[in-house]
Each structure stands twice: as C-alpha cells, then as structure tokens.
Amino acid sequence: MHEGKCIGLHEKIDFDFSRKKTREVRVGSLIIGGNAPIVVQSMNNTDTRNVAASIRQIEELAEAGCELTRLAVPDLQAAEAFANIRKKSPLPIVADIHFDYRLALAAIEAGADKIRINPGNIGGEDRLSQVVKAAKERGVPIRVGVNSGSLDRKIIDKHGGVNAASMSESVLQATRQIEKYDFEDIVISIKASDPALTIAAYRLLADKTDYPLHLGVTEAGTMREGVIRSAVGIGTLLAEGIGDTLRVSLTADPVEEIRAAYAILKSLGLRARGALLVSCPTCGRTAVDLVKIAQEVEEALASVTEPIKVAVMGCAVNGPGEAREADVGIAGGKGEFIIFRRGEIIRKVPEQEAVTALMAVVDEVCRERELNK
Ligand code: SF4
Numbered sequence: 295m296h297e298g299k300c301i302g303l304h305e306k307i308d309f310d311f312s313r314k315k316t317r318e319v320r321v322g323s324l325i326i327g328g329n330a331p332i333v334v335q336s337m338n339n340t341d342t343r344n345v346a347a348s349i350r351q352i353e354e355l356a357e358a359g360c361e362l363t364r365l366a367v368p369d370l371q372a373a374e375a376f377a378n379i380r381k382k383s384p385l386p387i388v389a390d391i392h393f394d395y396r397l398a399l400a401a402i403e404a405g406a407d408k409i410r411i412n413p414g415n416i417g418g419e420d421r422l423s424q425v426v427k428a429a430k431e432r433g434v435p436i437r438v439g440v441n442s443g444s445l446d447r448k449i450i451d452k453h454g455g456v457n458a459a460s461m462s463e464s465v466l467q468a469t470r471q472i473e474k475y476d477f478e479d480i481v482i483s484i485k486a487s488d489p490a491l492t493i494a495a496y497r498l499l500a501d502k503t504d505y506p507l508h509l510g511v512t513e514a515g516t517m518r519e520g521v522i523r524s525a526v527g528i529g530t531l532l533a534e535g536i537g538d539t540l541r542v543s544l545t546a547d548p549v550e551e552i553r554a555a556y557a558i559l560k561s562l563g564l565r566a567r568g569a570l571l572v573s574c575p576t577c578g579r580t581a582v583d584l585v586k587i588a589q590e591v592e593e594a595l596a597s598v599t600e601p602i603k604v605a606v607m608g609c610a611v612n613g614p615g616e617a618r619e620a621d622v623g624i625a626g627g628k629g630e631f632i633i634f635r636r637g638e639i640i641r642k643v644p645e646q647e648a649v650t651a652l653m654a655v656v657d658e659v660c661r662e663r664e665l666n667k
Contacts, residue, residue, distance in 0.1 A: 298322055298332040298619050304398070307629050307657070309400065309634060310314055310410065312535050312555040313528055314500050314535045314536055315328075315473065315504065316328060316506040316507065316538055316552045317478075317505060317506060318330065319435045319481055319506050320433075320435070321367075321386050321388075321407050321435055321481075322362075322387075322408075323386060324361060324362060326481055326508075326538050326539045327481070327505075327506030327538045328506075330538070331565060332532070332537060332538060332539060332559060332565060333345065333362050333390075333539035333540075334359060334539060334540065334555045334556065334565070335359050335360065335362040335364065335371060335508075335540070335541045335544075335555075336363050336552055337363060337366075337390070337541065337543075337548060338351050338352065338355075338366075338548065339351075339548055341368055341372075342365045342367060342368070342373050342375050342376060343372050343375045343665065345375050345379055345382075348379050350387055351357055351548065352383050352384065353384060354549055355385065355548055355549060356384045356385050358549045358552040359552050360385060360548075360552045361385065362386050362407075363383075363385050363387055363388070363548075364388035364389075364390050364410060365379065365388070365389060366390045367391055367400070368392075369397070369398075370396070370400060372397075373400035373401055373404055374400075374404070376389060376400075376401055376406065376546055377403075377404035378379050380404060380405040381405070388408040388409065388437065389406035389408075389409045389410070390409075390410045391410065391411050392411075392415060393415055393417065394416075394417065395416050395421035395422065395424060395425050398411055398416065398428075399424065402425075402428045402432055402434050403428075407434065408434060408436070408437060409425075409429060409434060409435075409437070410436075410439050411437075411438070411439070411663050412438070413442055413468045413471040414436060414440075414446060414468055414471075415443070420421070422471060422472070422477075423475055426472050426475040426477050429479070430475070430476075430477050430479075433479070435480065435481060436477070436480055436481075437480075437481045437482070437483060438465060438468050438480055438481070438483070439483045439485075439508070440465040441485050441486065441512055442461055442485070442486035442487070442488075442491065442495075442645065445460055445464040446467065449463050449464050450481055455488075456491075457491070457494075458495040458498045458548070459498065461484050461486065461495040461498075462495055464484075465482055465483075465484045466499070466502060479503060480505045481506045481507070481508050481538070481539065482506070483507070483509070483510060484499055485510045486511070486512060487511065487513040487514065487523075488511050489511050489523050489526045490585035492510075492511050492531075493527055493530050493531060494535055494568060496531050496537070496583055497531070497536065506541070507536060507537050507538055507539075507542040508537075508539045508541070508545075509527075509536070509537040509539070509541075510524070510528065510540060510541045510543055511523050511524045511526075511528065511543065512543055513543065514527075514542065514544060515544070515545060516544065516545045516546065516548060517545075517546050517623055520542070520543065520544040520554075521542065521554045521557075524543070524544075524554060524558070528540050528542065528558055529558050529562065532558070532564060533562055534563055537602050538553055540558070540559075542554040542555045542558070544590075544601045553568075561646045566601035567599060567601060568595070568596075568598055568599055568601065569598045569600075569601075569602045569604050569656070570603045570604070571588070571605075572599070572603065572604070572620065573588040573591075573607070574605040574606070574607045574608045574609075574613075574616075575603070576608045580608035580609060581626060581627065581629065582608065582626035582627075582630075584607075584626060587606060587624075587648055590649045591649055591653075593659070594653050595656070597655075598660065600660040600663055602621045602659060603619065603620045603621050604623065605617050605619070605622070605623030605624070605625075605634075606623070606624055607623065607625040607626065608625075608626050609625060609627070610625050610627065611627070613634070617636075617637055618637030620636075621635070621656075622635055622655045622659060623635075624648055624652050625643065626645070627642075630644050630645055630648075631643055635655060635659070640655070
C-alpha cells in the first residue's frame, strides 16, 4: 500500500485512502497498474466483421475519453476483420475470446493489444499453452476474466456456493494456469452482477494478488439502474484503493459507459476529465424550471473535455456559495438567472437565455485555460 495524491478538478487533494500497489502491465501505449492513472475502457457493441462501423464506434469512444476498447472475436471472419480494425484504430484494442484457442491465436496475430480469455474454457492444456506462448512472443498481455456464472464446479462445492471465496479462488486458479508458462503480463477481473458480491470478491482478491485489477459489475443493466449499480460496486472498491482499470457495463450506447466511468472517477477525485455539474434538488424557493435547465446544461456539457466545475442552482440562498466553489454557475431568480464566475456575478439573463449564456462563459473559461497551457 502507498499513500497517494488524487487529481481533483482544481487542485491536488490529499486523500485519506491509499491505492493498493500493483504491478505494471503494458497494453499497447497504455500502462495498467502501478502508479498509472486508472484506465477507462469500454467494449464495442458493433459486429466486429463490420470494419467501418467498428472503427466509427471506436472513434466515438475515443472522442468521449475512452482509453481502451474490447471487441468480440466470435469467429475467424471476425479475427480477419480485427486485423483491419486494429490498423485504423486510434485506441489499443482487447480481443475478447471464448472457447476457441484458434481465435486467440488469430487475434494475437492480427495485432491485438491484449486478449481476454477464461483459461478454463479455451480448450484444454495444450491449446492454452499455445495461446500463452504466442502472447509471450508478441508481448501481448492477457486479461484473465472469470465471472460469477463461469466458476469451476469443484470450487463452488468447496466453498458452499457462488460467493467471494469461490470467485476469488477460481480466478486465482485460472491465473496459475497461465503463470506456469512463465507468463506474468496478467490483468485480472472477477465480475458479478451483484455489486455487493463484486465488492466482496475483489476485496478478497486484492489481498491475495498484486496483478492489476480490472473492475466492473457485469450485466449491470440499463442507463439508470446500471449506472447506480456500477457506481456502488466500482466506486466502493476505488475508494478502498482497489482497481487499476474499469469498465461500466451498460445496456446502452458504449459512449454512455465512458461518461459514467468518468463520473465515478471524478466523484472520487481520481481522474479529471470533462465538466462536473452540481445542481440543487429544487424546493419551494425555486421560481424557474430548474429541472429542464439542468438537463439542458448536462447535455451541453457532455462535449466539454476540460475539467471544469459548473453549478446550476435554483435560487440565491445556496447559489452564491456554490458558485464560489464552481468555476461557473447560475442561480435562479424570478424568471431570470444570475451568472457567476468563481463567485463573482458577471451577468443577469432571462430564464430562456440562461443555458446559452452559461455555455458561452464555460467556453470562455476553457479558451482561457487553453491559452495558459
Ligand atoms: S439552492 Fe435554493 S432553490 Fe435550490 S434547494 Fe437550495 S434553497 Fe432551494
């Protein structure tokens, strides 16, 4: 364990939790683990055989701040397409392989920056050894991914069911299957769809290994439920210093996974990217349509990459206080808004012009920061 600093929106803040020390694993141009920033990743939901659509989605993900994406390689045709995608991709790519070792070999050959396998279902010892050997020759790391639904029967029986102990033992057993070929470029994941089980399993695992950990709550759900479940599962672990990379799994556009990932990381001050919006819950003092305005501001801020704190407040009771903390803020009055910049009132605008006027100030702040870089 080591003490660390986290990067907040404005300054370095000492945090009172420490990040667990893990080994560094290189994935293309990225480092996962050690002191490297927590890597944000996603998974394409395009058909890998459709090269153009896959590249388009990777570009959208990169634009949103994704640093690593994963593509399913379900057949040899997909493996061939993977090679073309890899050549054009702005991001390093993980090949997701199940059951067929030939696909793992083909993906490594096609330039995969990392492969994700479950050593237990790749087709036996001899085939696994071929995959590990090829990965080693090419310097391709392996994510050993075991989910609560794919545990070894004997281990489940030994621990009396699917629980943190059986999940942790299963994934460590799978890791040993690879280590015996003198291979240590390993990242581990051990996801469950239940956030509480995910937390318990990763806690146990973090005590037993120093390989970097890939966090996630699997099959987390749709935008609303899935973001909450992921924030609880992933956020709890991050706050305990566990985790080196993460994926928020959502039944939604993968770009939303990236937005959610940064929202979790920003909440803990672990990564600074894009705007942090604070808005009040409204009450009997609110005399403007704040819910609508906050939603419009959230949408408008989605394309901002500069770390900036923006406050949207219903009235002047808490408005100026929040606005002092925020880089830019608005506080509602009767059918109008006051715009603040670092606590200083700079303008008063009618309600219907508030979002446009606020965004103009946000752009101004971002431009000034660009010039000062
Ligand atoms: S900021 Fe004003 S409107 Fe918003 S909850 Fe507080 S008192 Fe109510």
